[in-house]
Structures are given as C-alpha cells and as structure tokens.
Amino acid sequence: MGDDLTEAFLIYMFGLEGAVLYGMDARFSDDGSLQGVVVEDDQRLLQNFEYHRYSGGRHAQDINLDLISQFEGKGYGVNSGDLQGIHYNLCGEITSSVTTGVDPIKALIKFEQIYIENYGVVYTDGVAILEDHTMGTDAGDLSALMEEYGWHGERVGNADDLYPWRDERGWQPKPDQVADHLNNGRAVIALLNLDTITEFIEPVNNRNDASHWVSILQVIETREGDTVVRIFNPYQNREEWYPFDHIVDSWELQGNQTEPGPNYRAVVGTPPEELSWLPNP
Incomplete structure (x- = not known):
C-alpha cells in the first residue's frame, strides 16, 4: 500500500469503495453493502499492541486473565471449564490503554488496583469487573483508568456534560465536533x-x-464531500474505516433523542501537559 499517507489519499480521492479497487481490504454484507474497510498493518496510526497473544478465543479482546502472572489464581474471568480465565468484556480497558499509549496488559494490572467510592457509592471497582466476565465498563471506569496515566477523561452523552453533541443541528455527533x-x-x-x-x-x-x-x-472528507472516519476496534485488534453516518447510526442510544440522554455516549480524553504538543493518533 505504500507509506502511511497512501490510504487516506486513496479514500480522499475515491471514497471507501473506490479505495478497495486499489488493494484495501473491505468486507461486504450479503446484500452487497459495505460493512467496513480494514486498515493495512503497515498503515496503522496506533502502535499495534500484541495483546491477542493472551487471547483464549478467536477474538483478540477475549484475554485469558489467568495467563497474566499477576492475576494467576485470583479467579478472574470465567471460573470453570475450558474457557477458565477468559474475560469477554475488556473493550473499554483495552481501548483506553491503547489510545493513551499504554500496553493493555500493564493497564489491566493497574486497573485491578482502582477502587473509587464516595459516600458509600462505588463508582469503579477494578477487581469486581475483572472477576465477572459479563461485566463491562462505563465512562467513569474509563476515565479512572486514563487518570492513572495523567489523562483527564470527560463523559459525553448527557445534556449537561462539558462537551455535549447537541446544538441547533440536533443531538447527534457531527463530523466537525469529533474532528x-x-x-x-x-x-x-x-x-x-x-x-x-x-x-x-x-x-x-x-x-x-x-x-x-x-x-x-481520524475524520476526513473525500473530494466528493463524503465524511469517513478511522477507528481503533479492540475486538480484533485492528483499525477500520467507516462512513461517518454509519458510525452515528451505530452509536449507542438510550430512549429517544428529544430527552436529555444519555445518548451517543463517549469519553473525551485530554492528555497531560507534557504530551499536549503531540498530534492526535
């Protein structure tokens, strides 16, 4: 595929489907519609953390926590059978760590130590989440992990959040806001x-x-005026391109869009001052 700019240039010139003709790996549904375009290994903007070496299943994010020496014997993940030790809901921890430049395994070890309680209400309990393979993470958990590495995480999705998506154009995220x-x-x-x-x-x-x-x-606009985004998807430890509208249509919603939310939830992370000069991934 060439250097790192080739992929974005092809998409700018020809759109996602056109770029497939030049070698990008696309997946199509049975009806012929584009599902997504997978980024070539040598084109990835993020360092490719090889956390799937700890995977106990066919999905990279299904990490077998028993294979991490610090977790051995603690009963994390599935606690019996052939799948013992596997945790199926680590996407939040993995995404937060890779995005902030931290090895996911080291971040999971750090996450285990996080326990935040206020006035008797537990907001984040790393041990409880690691113990239960069905338990995922919320925005507060991700922010707590990012804080351990000097980042500040802000919840997005409620009307009173610091970075609300809602404006005169509607509730949904807009390309210029994300960009x-x-x-x-x-x-x-x-x-x-x-x-x-x-x-x-x-x-x-x-x-x-x-x-x-x-x-x-990444958010870019093609020469035809279509907006496309590049994401890091921890499920198979890869980066993927999608039309921006497809991402918005796939964004989490609760209830309808005429109420204060939470809708289109996200975490916006601000790096520590010593990293603020760096470009985004």
Whole structure:
C-alpha cells in the first residue's frame, strides 16, 4: 500500500469503495453493502499492541486473565471449564490503554488496583469487573483508568456534560465536533454497537448486538464531500474505516433523542501537559 499517507489519499480521492479497487481490504454484507474497510498493518496510526497473544478465543479482546502472572489464581474471568480465565468484556480497558499509549496488559494490572467510592457509592471497582466476565465498563471506569496515566477523561452523552453533541443541528455527533477534539490533541472513545457475527461496527439489529468501546482516530472528507472516519476496534485488534453516518447510526442510544440522554455516549480524553504538543493518533 505504500507509506502511511497512501490510504487516506486513496479514500480522499475515491471514497471507501473506490479505495478497495486499489488493494484495501473491505468486507461486504450479503446484500452487497459495505460493512467496513480494514486498515493495512503497515498503515496503522496506533502502535499495534500484541495483546491477542493472551487471547483464549478467536477474538483478540477475549484475554485469558489467568495467563497474566499477576492475576494467576485470583479467579478472574470465567471460573470453570475450558474457557477458565477468559474475560469477554475488556473493550473499554483495552481501548483506553491503547489510545493513551499504554500496553493493555500493564493497564489491566493497574486497573485491578482502582477502587473509587464516595459516600458509600462505588463508582469503579477494578477487581469486581475483572472477576465477572459479563461485566463491562462505563465512562467513569474509563476515565479512572486514563487518570492513572495523567489523562483527564470527560463523559459525553448527557445534556449537561462539558462537551455535549447537541446544538441547533440536533443531538447527534457531527463530523466537525469529533474532528475538533482530535485536532486539539484529545482522544474520543465512543460507545458503539458491535455485530458479534460480522465483527464490524453495525447499527443495532437486535440479534448479534453488543455495546462496544472504540477509539475514533481520524475524520476526513473525500473530494466528493463524503465524511469517513478511522477507528481503533479492540475486538480484533485492528483499525477500520467507516462512513461517518454509519458510525452515528451505530452509536449507542438510550430512549429517544428529544430527552436529555444519555445518548451517543463517549469519553473525551485530554492528555497531560507534557504530551499536549503531540498530534492526535
């Protein structure tokens, strides 16, 4: 594929489907519609953390926690049978760590130590989450992990949040809003819908759906005026391109869009001052 700019240039010139003709790896549904375009290994903007070496299943994020020496014998993940030790809901921890430049295994060890309680209410309990393979993470958990590495995480999705998506154009995230965060060095970790059969980000179909944290890395507009985004998807430890509208249609919603939310939830991460000069991933 050439250097790192080749991929974005092809998409700018020809759009996602046109870029496939030049060698990009695309996946199509049975009806012929584009599901997603997988980024070539040598084109990835993020360092490729090889955390799937700890995977006990065919999905990279299904890490077998028993294989991590610090967790051995603690009963984390599935606690019996052939799948013992496997945790199925680590997308939040993995995405937060990779986005902030931290090895996911080291971040999981750090996450175990996080316990935040206020006035008798437990907000984050790393041990409890690691023990229960069905338990995922919320925006507060991701922010707590990012704070351990000097980042500041802000929840997005409620009307009174610091970075609300809502404006005179509607409740949904807009390309310029997401791009503005990235262009100012902030990370955007979004709660989208994963189709666990196709393994791509898809709108809810009430069959194979799973709420799934991903990191939005790049927003570009093609010469035809279409907006596309590059994301990091921890499910198979890869980066993928999608039309921006497809991402919005797949973004997590609760209830309708005429109420204060939470809708289109995300975490916006601001790096520590010593990293603020770096470009976004």
